[in-house]
Amino acid sequence: MKKIMFTGGGSAGHVTVNLALIPRFQEEGWKIDYVGSENGIEKQLAGSLPGVRYHAIATGKLRRYFDWQNVKDPFKVVKGAMQAYRLIRRAKPDVLFSKGGFVSVPVVLGAWLNRVPVLLHESDLTPGLANRIAIRFATGVCTTFPETESHLPEGKAHHVGAVVREELLQGDAARGRAFCGFKPGKPVLLVMGGSLGARRINEAVRAALGMLTRDFRIVHLCGKGNVLPELESPDYRQYEYVQAELPDVLAMADLVISRAGSNSIFEFLALRKPMLLIPLSRQQSRGDQILNAESFEAAGFCEVLQEESLTAGTLLDRVGTLFRDRETYIAKMNESDGRDALNAVFKLIKQTAKRAQSR
Numbered sequence: 001m002k003k004i005m006f007t008g009g010g011s012a013g014h015v016t017v018n019l020a021l022i023p024r025f026q027e028e029g030w031k032i033d034y035v036g037s038e039n040g041i042e043k044q045l046a047g048s049l050p051g052v053r054y055h056a057i058a059t060g061k062l063r064r065y066f067d068w069q070n071v072k073d074p075f076k077v078v079k080g081a082m083q084a085y086r087l088i089r090r091a092k093p094d095v096l097f098s099k100g101g102f103v104s105v106p107v108v109l110g111a112w113l114n115r116v117p118v119l120l121h122e123s124d125l126t127p128g129l130a131n132r133i134a135i136r137f138a139t140g141v142c143t144t145f146p147e148t149e150s151h152l153p154e155g156k157a158h159h160v161g162a163v164v165r166e167e168l169l170q171g172d173a174a175r176g177r178a179f180c181g182f183k184p185g186k187p188v189l190l191v192m193g194g195s196l197g198a199r200r201i202n203e204a205v206r207a208a209l210g211m212l213t214r215d216f217r218i219v220h221l222c223g224k225g226n227v228l229p230e231l232e233s234p235d236y237r238q239y240e241y242v243q244a245e246l247p248d249v250l251a252m253a254d255l256v257i258s259r260a261g262s263n264s265i266f267e268f269l270a271l272r273k274p275m276l277l278i279p280l281s282r283q284q285s286r287g288d289q290i291l292n293a294e295s296f297e298a299a300g301f302c303e304v305l306q307e308e309s310l311t312a313g314t315l316l317d318r319v320g321t322l323f324r325d326r327e328t329y330i331a332k333m334n335e336s337d338g339r340d341a342l343n344a345v346f347k348l349i350k351q352t353a354k355r356a357q358s359r
């Protein structure tokens with residue numbers, strides 16, 4: 001029996017591609033192992049899947065600020081690396097597919113030491129730190145954006161396009177309305193702050209709520225601990241995070257306000273949703289979302305509002321423009337390249353496993 005090991009975590013963005021691939025490998029009878037952390041979102045998302053053996057290892061985090069945890073974390077990383085090494089030696093997978101995030105680095109290293117071939121995946125325009133470390137131990141990197149190739153060592157990039165979970169394309173708008181309790185009539189605006197929510201977006205949307213609900217019904221995915229029950233109304237529904245209902249919520253949305261996390265924006269593109277992107281600023285990140293958003297803006301798929309300029313007023317103004325010009329955005333998205341990324345990654349993983357066996 002063929003065996004594949006997946007890793008990736010820390011945020012939903014580092015798990016979704018794995019979630020799309022797992023059913024494909026299960027259909028062909030592969031045995032599936034997933035290595036993640038004890039407390040990360042990957043445990044909830046991948047660990048609960050039938051037929052997937054989930055293994056938690058110790059992980060440390062790379063922070064951009066001082067924290068006493070920074071002193072303890074290198075020891076956790078070493079412990080995690082030893083756990084990963086032993087785990088891989090026992091499980092003997094034919095291939096490791098790594099989606100990045102800090103948990104993935106010791107797993108990639110463990111695979112390399114056990115001579116298990118490694119294929120990486122990068123969703124963002126520029127590679128994240130975990131993938132930049134992991135690349136030397138991998139045979140290749142699947143990229144979502146064509147531009148990413150110039151940021152990688154020569155010969156390692158495979159541009160496959162965006163992998164979108166198939167179930168997201170099967171949503172039903174009427175079911176979405178029933179879930180939110182929205183009556184037909186006004187268009188629906190979906191606000192999505194990334195898998196972890198977004199405080200600044202939440203604040204701006206709520207400051208503009210009175211004006212926004214004149215024209216729209218709003219469904220707001222606001223992140224853990226961010227629901228404000230006193231604001232709930234027939235025109236404004238809040239959820240921390242939705243899983244099974246997301247396809248229907250997406251199908252129902254006429255417009256989207258979102259962070260510019262790569263998976264989310266490619267999902268909106270696949271579903272032809274006019275979008276206003278508010279990328280995470282350079283103070284809070286390495287600036288990857290700004291580059292993602294600029295690439296989409298250049299292609300004519302979205303409006304972009306930088307966080308420094310975000311107020312209730314600028315938000316209302318941009319939502320107005322987006323709604324007025326929605327058909328233009330949809331027409332541009334209809335011209336986009338509709339390649340089957342899921343199949344391309346699936347084939348590349350199988351080739352990577354096969355090449356290793358024939359060596």
Ligand SMILES: CC(=O)N[C@H]1[C@@H](OP(=O)(O)OP(=O)(O)OC[C@H]2O[C@@H](n3ccc(=O)[nH]c3=O)[C@H](O)[C@@H]2O)O[C@H](CO)[C@@H](O)[C@@H]1O
Nearest residue numbers: 011012013016123194195196221241242261262263264289
């Ligand atoms: C703060 C941070 O580090 N963000 C990064 C993280 O974002 P984040 O985890 O937010 O990443 P993405 O936007 O890429 O993916 C979020 C995923 O969660 C799903 N979803 C979201 C909300 C919800 O209620 N239900 C649900 O299922 C979306 O459909 C999507 O598939 O990974 C991305 C991909 O590497 C990066 O571009 C982001 O910069």
